[in-house]
Amino acid sequence: MLFRLAIRNISRNRRRSVMTAALVAMGALALLLFGAFTTYIFAGLETGLVQRGGHLAVYRSGYFLFGPGNPAAYGIDDYQTVMRDIGDDPALKSMINVMTPTQAVVGIAGNFSATTSASKTFFGIGLVGAAREQMRRWDEYGAGRPFAPDDRLSDPNASRGVIGRGVARMLGLCGPLHVPDCPVPEARPDPAGTAPPLDPALADLAHNEAGAQSATSTAPQVQLLSATANGAPNIVSLDVAGVDTQSVKELDDNYVAMPLALAQQLVYGRGEHKVTGIVLQLHRTEDVPAARARLVSLIAERHLPLEVRDYRELNPFFVQVVGLFSLIFLFLALIMIVIVLFAVVNTMTMNVLERTAEIGTVRAMGVRRASIRRLFLAEGGVLGALGATLGVVLAFIAIALVNHAGFQWTPPGNTDPVPFQLAWPTRPLLLLGTWLGLVLVATLATLPPANRAARSRIVDALRHV
């Protein structure tokens, strides 16, 4: 009876109720559309990060904080055994999609061809091409770019790799690599380019390495110079198969990717070949806490000097983006709450005023004050529920229209435009949270007028015209 009465009461002044419900619906629509947008952004960013770096990485203890400056000192001993232990663990086995070793390298890259002599510092990564390709297929949320095969790192024995667009530009490789919109450096009095001048003996070594390799390869080459784990200088040649543009300029200006074996040869020379990281890509992101806990436990059981980091720790930018968008969502939600609050308070105050005599009548008949309060709260709740439900329906229609419109945009962290899509707001926290939140706000907004109605004196209410 309570809700039947509430529904009939809000239909008394249809125009007013429709306007109020429409405001609630607009609130729900705005929140759900923005929620759908942020969900898609988060999914897109996460997909890109997980495709590149996996969900979890196992490092030698201390590598995360101190290792990137001297990766050779933080190699994981007998990494094949560690990988076998992880791969054989029954709990981890079912969760892991890809497990692959990586080797970080820092050093100087040089182009000492017949026409150019330039060098610069680089930050490189050695990886297993086939595993990288498998990782690039990961798309749990359907938010990734369409998969395009890339075999430039697929041969584990070749000396073939890719470099950042900035590295290509500074080493004068844009022409040989046919990179569009890539300016050629102006002739400078200092031929050493952006890197410190090489020791004459090392420069000779680099030139000799360049001369030796150019006889067997047609691809442009760079010479990579680094210090081995025991401090001796070492140099390898890399056939540059192409450019892999990075979204952050500093990274793009330093990025070199090469086969794992080449990176190991550069860093460890003839010594034991180690790796700086074991990357794990899981089937599902929600397994990260469980997989991490199991890894930590496994490492402790084996007394290994290793640590585990997840993709959020490795990519603080992602956490910052999530925080920023969450804050904007919260701000938007607060604005919507205030709008809905005022609209419902106004409507329900008018309703109470118009029905004062009726309130007196039912109170005289024996209705308790609390029942009067409940009736008006129910009316506010029904109004909120109608508006929020309408908003949910409109949001789903709007998302369907946007997703079929074929818009494109370049999200943060991307270098190329991607389809502009909105995620379906089916996360319970977003969908139910928005719906219930607005119903709750509409109900609570009714409290002041409902209290006013409940507190009125019967004889005064009956006299009200």
Place this chain on the structure above:
Amino acid sequence: MSETATSPVVRLEHIARAYHTGLVSIPAVRDISLEIEPRVFSVIVGPSGSGKTTLLNMIGCIDVPDSGRVEIRGEDVLRLSDNALADFRARTIGYVFQSFNLIPVLSAFENVEYPLLLLNVPVAERRRRTTAMLESVGLGAQAKQRPNELSGGQKQRVAIARALIKEPALVLADEPTANLDSATGTSIIALMRRMQEEFHTSFIFCTHDPRLMAEADQTFSIRDGVLV
């Protein structure tokens, strides 16, 4: 204290009520004591502003005297809490208002059924009693109609049915014929008389209507807040 067959349904002892406007106090009822016998047709008569509605409101437990004692069916109602008083009104007192005061969003049937909902009467019994009551006041065919689809006389019949559906000890009516034409007013008076006899309920009216006065078993005249 419980009611017996002969004990008064209403007993007022030295009740007084004044309205306060700023520093000015206007007495509406002054030191009135009276007793109303059960199962009678009583009227309170007096000129406008004499205090008869204030007196009726205090008998109906919707207004509180500044002093004195109000007993309804032996219950000292001024001692009851707000909720207990609401429950007491729901069980014991029916109201018929001058302007009918039906709930506009409810049908005639639902308006009459409403007091039984407050008493948690089971749904089947509620429907049976409501149907019978509407038939009794001659509105069986109008059960589904809302108040705005009824004439003034029909509305007042619904109001009477609503007041009597719970078989209260007391029905209070403030000028129940004032908004009706002469013929309708006469039929409403006849209906109330018949219902009072049928349900053995005490009716108390405030009225100027000489036809109602003529029907009274007990008459109280009030002038300037005192019984005369």
